Amino acid sequence: MRTYRCVCGNRLHFGNTRCLACRRSLGFVPEWRLLTPLEDDTGRLHALALPDQPEVRRCANHQSAHCDWLVAGASSDRLCLACRLTQTIPDLSVGNNRLYWRRLESAKRYLICDLVRLGLPVVDRHRDPERGLTFDFLADQETPDGVRRITTGHDRGRITINIAEADDVHRERVRITLGEAYRTLLGHMRHESGHYYWMRLVDGGPWLAAFRERFGDERRRYADAMRAYYDHGPAADWRARHISAYASAHPWEDWAESWAHYLHITDAMETARDFGLVAPGEREDDFTPELERWGELSQALNALSRSVGVADPYPFVITPPVAEKLHLVHQIVEDAASGSLGSPSNNRFSPSLQASRSATK
Numbered sequence: 001m002r003t004y005r006c007v008c009g010n011r012l013h014f015g016n017t018r019c020l021a022c023r024r025s026l027g028f029v030p031e032w033r034l035l036t037p038l039e040d041d042t043g044r045l046h047a048l049a050l051p052d053q054p055e056v057r058r059c060a061n062h063q064s065a066h067c068d069w070l071v072a073g074a075s076s077d078r079l080c081l082a083c084r085l086t087q088t089i090p091d092l093s094v095g096n097n098r099l100y101w102r103r104l105e106s107a108k109r110y111l112i113c114d115l116v117r118l119g120l121p122v123v124d125r126h127r128d129p130e131r132g133l134t135f136d137f138l139a140d141q142e143t144p145d146g147v148r149r150i151t152t153g154h155d156r157g158r159i160t161i162n163i164a165e166a167d168d169v170h171r172e173r174v175r176i177t178l179g180e181a182y183r184t185l186l187g188h189m190r191h192e193s194g195h196y197y198w199m200r201l202v203d204g205g206p207w208l209a210a211f212r213e214r215f216g217d218e219r220r221r222y223a224d225a226m227r228a229y230y231d232h233g234p235a236a237d238w239r240a241r242h243i244s245a246y247a248s249a250h251p252w253e254d255w256a257e258s259w260a261h262y263l264h265i266t267d268a269m270e271t272a273r274d275f276g277l278v279a280p281g282e283r284e285d286d287f288t289p290e291l292e293r294w295g296e297l298s299q300a301l302n303a304l305s306r307s308v309g310v311a312d313p314y315p316f317v318i319t320p321p322v323a324e325k326l327h328l329v330h331q332i333v334e335d336a337a338s339g340s341l342g343s344p345s346n347n348r349f350s351p352s353l354q355a356s357r358s359a360t361k
């Protein structure tokens with residue numbers, strides 16, 4: 001994630017709500033992927049980092065969900081690009097649900113920022129009622145017949161996250177119980193978005209044959225594969241071919257895990273470049289040199305973390321077969337960003353903020 005500069009010269013980080021040097025309040029313009037200082041002109045906000053400093057409004061979730069994203073002053077949208085995608089939020093009168101919702105929206109904003117950075121189309125349910133992207137944040141429910149468990153997952157554009165994942169103690173307990181090396185909210189968002197973009201960019205399209213060659217045949221029965229995985233665990237040699245144990249469960253999971261790692265890596269490399277840790281670079285057709293740079297950098301990242309007594313943030317090994325999968329993800333993303341997969345990017349070079357239709361819930 002790149003950093004930004006305030007009008008006073010101070011460095012600003014994604015998620016900052018106020019410049020710590022000059023105390024100006026800040027807002028994020030998702031269509032431009034720009035964190036901007038704001039000027040309050042008798043109640044009207046102006047984005048100082050944008051050309052002509054247009055009028056903007058706070059997302060309607062500014063207070064309730066601490067959303068710091070902006071909408072165009074002239075737009076009829078109440079909610080920002082990220083908040084518009086949420087269909088169901090938890091009952092905010094219950095326990096820590098408001099805190100969990102804020103954490104989920106924060107992770108989702110980070111994901112949407114990834115998608116905008118890569119030039120991927122973010123199509124909401126209004127533009128595509130059948131397969132547009134939407135999120136349900138749901139809690140397990142007590143019913144007369146017992147507890148109705150919510151499974152985190154994806155179904156034709158609908159991403160469901162069990163809000164218990166936003167409870168650090170719960171999530172860490174699950175991580176240890178399942179023997180996972182890594183479990184985070186952003187990781188969930190990135191993984192589930194992988195299932196979504198598989199449906200949009202691979203299923204039934206020109207990349208399907210290449211997908212099957214690298215990841216295997218997804219027509220293998222999913223329910224059987226998952227049962228086998230949870231009953232018997234991963235194949236003993238999963239490390240040679242997959243980025244994680246879970247990725248070995250089924251080609252769809254392999255893809256979603258690889259996709260999530262592609263987002264981890266490309267985001268981390270952008271951060272590293274922003275801080276001058278890696279030489280500046282252009283987007284390349286071949287992802288292999290970038291993976292080599294990431295190999296060096298992630299080793300340093302892990303070593304630095306050990307120096308301050310923290311567990312490895314990137315406890316993964318990218319073997320040659322995994323690198324080939326990541327390269328295929330890269331090719332498909334580049335293809336989609338160029339608009340040649342039929343759904344042109346709607347947000348990468350958006351020339352104006354005057355986009356959009358009516359607000360969603």
Ligand SMILES: [Zn+2]
Binds near residue numbers: 006007008009023
């Ligand atoms: Zn400042």
Ligand SMILES: [Zn+2]
Binds near residue numbers: 079080
């Ligand atoms: Zn918002």
Ligand SMILES: [Zn+2]
Binds near residue numbers: 191195252256
């Ligand atoms: Zn999955």
